[in-house]
Amino acid sequence: MKVAILGCGAIGSVVAHALQAGEVPGAELVGVVHAEKTDPPGLPVLDVESATAQADLVVECAGQRALAALGPDVVAAGTDLLVVSVGALADDALLAKLRDTGPGRLHLCSGAIGGLDVLAAAARTGGLDAVRIVTTKKAPALVQAWMDEPAAERLRTAAEPVQLMRAPAREVTAAFPASANVAASVALAIGDWDLVEATVVADPDASLTSHVITAEGRAGDYRFEVRNHPSPSNPTTSGVVPHAVLTAVARLAAPTGAFA
Known part of the structure; x- marks a missing residue:
């Protein structure tokens, strides 16, 4: 499964480097999409159109505004979308666009909590x-x-x-x-x-x-x-969140034997 990461901050950078290092069997990083002026070192960088075209799955780690702006185009192009910034889905219209229009499928990451x-x-x-x-x-x-x-x-x-x-x-x-x-x-x-x-x-x-x-x-x-524990690079998020994302990617890449 080819994976692109949308956002390369405290969450996205950890996810991208882990995928690049082959830590998730069955998943391969094709690149990251980010809005910063300086590219993240050591990672392939793509624009959102190229990422959508090349990836089977786009992982959103860029925040609610980025999800609202770019998410509908991802699923409309037929690429699956894994969402971290689930708070954006309080907007019923956005949720409908991502969930119901397809052909790409919407997946949600549990992030910092369980149960x-x-x-x-x-x-x-x-x-x-x-x-x-x-x-x-x-x-x-x-x-x-x-x-x-x-x-x-x-x-x-x-x-x-x-x-x-x-x-x-x-x-x-x-x-x-x-x-x-x-x-x-x-x-x-x-x-x-x-x-x-x-x-x-x-x-x-x-x-x-x-x-x-x-x-x-x-x-x-x-x-x-x-x-x-808060993320050492961004105290507004928990350090476990990128690893929850990687767990979700692993389930999508090789679902056999995994909890649904």
Whole structure:
């Protein structure tokens, strides 16, 4: 399976180098597409048209805006697309374009969390009554462009945990696009954006990024807690995410014997 990477930052660069080194049996890197002025050293660089033409699978690691701008063209050309920035799929029109128009197929990466298969099964077993996710990150990593400077500085210098937002997953995903893909993943897994309540907490003492997911329904009660080390090159994402991407690529490249 020939693979192209869209984006070559903290996630995409790790994925690209691992594929180039042959770490995923059955998958071969054809190149990376990126928007920076300087090309990443040691990696083949393509434009998006060449990547789509040469690859069987394009892996999006470039963020929500890039996915919205380029994703529809990828699947329309008949190339499969693996999405990391699942928060962009809060836009129903974009989700429909990527999922329903084809002929390329849409695949989603679970990213920094687990338990999505159980939540999806529980949602099909009589439905879920309540689903919540609380994400806690180190405070400076949650500064957003829409914050004014005094608010951003208060966050950078916070001495105790601060709840920044508590709202439906769709709203939180839009407000924290680099930090709330996990809330979007939960909403997509259960098929209900409005049911999922997401909370973002800034904690100056948080050495790990935590996601606590709770759900109740006819099938049972569920609680998952995930605590990840931040990426050393980008604290807004977890270091495990590129390896979740590589796991997803491995399943697509050689699905026999893998969990679906």
